[in-house]
Structures are given as structure tokens and as C-alpha cells.
Amino acid sequence: MPEAETTAAIAEEVDAFGFTIRPDEAAAAGQGKGSGKRDRRHTKKHLQTVRQREIKWRKMLDLNNFRGGQSRAQVEGLQHEKFRSRSFKGIPDSIRGEAWRAQLVDMDAEQYPTDAELNDAWERFEDLMPAEDTPLYSSFEVIDKDLHRTFPNHEYFRLAALPEQAALQGQAHSSNPNAKTIISGQVEMRGLLRAFAHQHPVPGYCQGMGMIAGLLLMYALRNDAYRMFCSLIRKEKYLLDMFAEGLPRVQLFTGALDWLLQKKLPDVGDHLMGEGLMAVIYGVDWFMCNFAKTLPWTTVLRIWDRYLVDGYYVSFVAAFEIVRLLRPQLLASNDMQQHMTLLRNLPIEVTSESVLIPAMDKSKLRYEDVAAALEANGYKPMPDLPEPRFKPPKPAPTIVQAASAPTQAEPVTSAEADAGAPGAPVRVAVQPTSDSPKHVAAASDENQGLRVVDVDDALPGTASALQPARSTESIISKSESLDLGPSDWV
Incomplete structure (x- = not known):
């Protein structure tokens, strides 16, 4: 990146959540994506209110961790409604990560x-x-392609790295000759998504998962974010089957939204269906990412606070109220292209926290309505998936090789090995994998140079147990120096 461009990127203002503030957002008093009511958030009264709520949340989270000696059943029964009501009011940002983890993990x-x-x-x-x-290779390829378009306007995931971040930089997938440099946030997202794809071959990785992973990494360290991500994907009330092959739950949910609009907002529902504008055309990101890709950030957070308590019902309420608030504009014309643009680029007058959240609070859409819509579209309840046993990749085998070693192993007779002539080759064995019961030992003396041989269940230093090498072999000569001490026994 040119120096001037890098300097400009560094000089850009970011909001309280780490998103770049565009000029139009600043002019709109922080109502754009990634921003909240900036003036109100810095008033003394508001800060005092936030502090009081933080104290209440801290006490409640301590209780939910059973530090008061109460049983899990007591906590779940007595605290759920309090947890729910406070989550619906909005979780203080300093507590949000812990509160989300309490719900998910x-x-x-x-x-x-x-x-x-x-x-x-x-x-x-x-x-x-x-x-x-x-399939895993394909997943890794898509992950690398998606890194740079996931939250590109957030300082943690931005491509332009500050000089002091250089030590944290990594490289994208080495098989891609056009791979870009990735910075610390992208490194963590890449590792999280790779781990999930490796541990969960089904569904593996699907586009859209990066938005969920990025959201979690903003509020949790990578270990917790990974566990929270797994919980979301495997639980029926959240994203189970949302990323499965063919996106069955996306089709189910968008079909249910069409049904709800025709039943609860028949003028709008019939109007959109008459134009052929079904929810699957405009609402995929709404359900797949639970609005993380669509709405202003303060609105996203308020919806997620509720979503982790009540699950996908909250997504339906948000989607329904967005369409209801757009009703006058949708009924004003029969221009399908105009309506599609409106629904894919939602106006801030509808999506700001101060508008959409109160509309959701007053919504007439009930859980029973959502259940009926899902049933009408063929919904069948599914059990949560169990989390598979964690099996990380095994460490790569260590191969001892000299730079001048020939590509093919040559036979070495005992007579040659005993001759002690300069340059006489000796066997060098490749270290077995962790699955092998064998150990590897190195033996050397003035005449023979370095020799690496397999030892069956022998302890380091047990010379009588040394056996001829039986694993894959390469050749080095005695005249080449390789220094292996006691620390090199494995």
C-alpha cells in the first residue's frame, strides 16, 4: 500500500466499536453503521446509568457461575427472566462478551x-x-478469499496494518500465489474458521460464517469465540442447519417470512408476492448472519443481545418490523427493482437503534405466529447436535536431512559403516509420527559421525537397545556436521 494511502487509513476516525466513521455517518450524528448516538453516550448521566447496570450484570453473572452455592436448576429457574429482561434492555458493552458466553457456553x-x-x-x-x-482444502481456499471482505471497515480486521502490528502479521494460504498479507484480527478469524472446518466436516465452512466469527472475536478471546461459534452452529434455536448443503434453513425461514407477511401484513405481503419479490431474494443475509451484515452496529448488538436469549424468534420479529416500517414506500409503486434495492440497502430512518428496537418491543408478532409460519413451510424440530470430540491436526513429522543429501537412499553395508573412512555414509531415519510406538535416538562417535536409528520403547541413553534404522531413510556423510544433543531425543 502506498505511504500516503496508509497514512490516510491510519488518520481515519473510528467510533467506540472500532468501525471507521464515514463523513456521512459523522454528519448524521453517528446513526450510520458502526455508530451509536455519540453525544448521548458521553453524557455524565448516561455513563452513570451504564455503570449501575454493569454492577447489576456483574452480580448476576457471578450467580450464573454458581459461586453462591446454588444449583444449576435454581439458577436457570430463578434467574432466566431477570437475565432475559436485562438482555432486552441492552447489555453494557463492557459485559457483553461475558454475558454472551454465559448464554452459549x-x-x-x-x-x-x-x-x-x-x-x-x-x-x-x-x-x-x-x-x-x-473438501477441507476447498473450505480453506474459500476462508482465505473471504477474510478481506469480512468487516473491512473495522480496525481489527482491516487490511492496512500499522507498523507496530507487523510482528502480528501472517500470510494467507500459501497455495494462493496472489495471497494478501493478513493482520492480527484476520489471523484469529482464519484460525477459528479453519479449526471449525477441520472439526466439523459437516457443514464445514460456508460463506457468511465469517461475519458470525468476526462478531464474536470483537467480544471474546479466540478460545471463547471458538466455543461460542460452535454452540451457535450446533443448536437448533440458533443456526443449526443454516449453513448445511443447500441452505435448507435459509429456505425455510424466508418462506416462513413470506407466509407471515401475507397473514399479518396482507397488503404488503400480497404486493411483494405479486411482483415476484419473495424473501429469499432479499432476506438471506438477514437470517444467515442475523443482521450482522445489514444493520447499524448498535442495532446489531441490541438484536444479538435478544437473539442469544430467545433464538431465531428475534430474527423473525426484526425482519417483520423492518418490512412493516417500509410499508409506505413499498406500496407507493410497482417497481420491483426499486423495491429490491430498498430491501437490500435498508435506510437508516428504519434501521437505527432508536427506531427499530422500539418497534420490535411493540411488535404484534408472537412466538405462536412464527411457529405456525414454520409449520406451514414444513418445519420439523431437530435436536441439538453434539459437539464432536476435539481432535486437532497431528504435528508434522520432523525430517532430519542434510542440504547435500541425495534424493534416493543408497544401501549402506555394515562394512562401509565400520570402515570409518571420511565421507562414508550412515543411515539417518525419519522421525515417526505420533501414532507410532517407536522412539528415535541419535548415536555418534568420532569414527561414524551421526547415526539416527529407531528404538522400540527404549529410553534415551539405553545403548544396548539401539537397533538398525527401519523407517524411511536418507543419507548424510560423516564429514557433514549435525549437532544433536540430549534435548533432541524424542
């Missing part, structure tokens, strides 16, 4: 990998190179 944390397991595995996922003809 804490109650069944034993199903997920531990921090120790994940910390040990991230580098392996980064280095993993699956065979080119496998």
Missing part, C-alpha cells in the same frame, strides 16, 4: 475443548495443508 462447557487444548492446537491449524482434492 458456560452451561455445557464440558462439551468443548479446554484452553490448554486450544492453545496447543492453533499453530497446527495455521500450518495444516490438506490435499488439494479434499
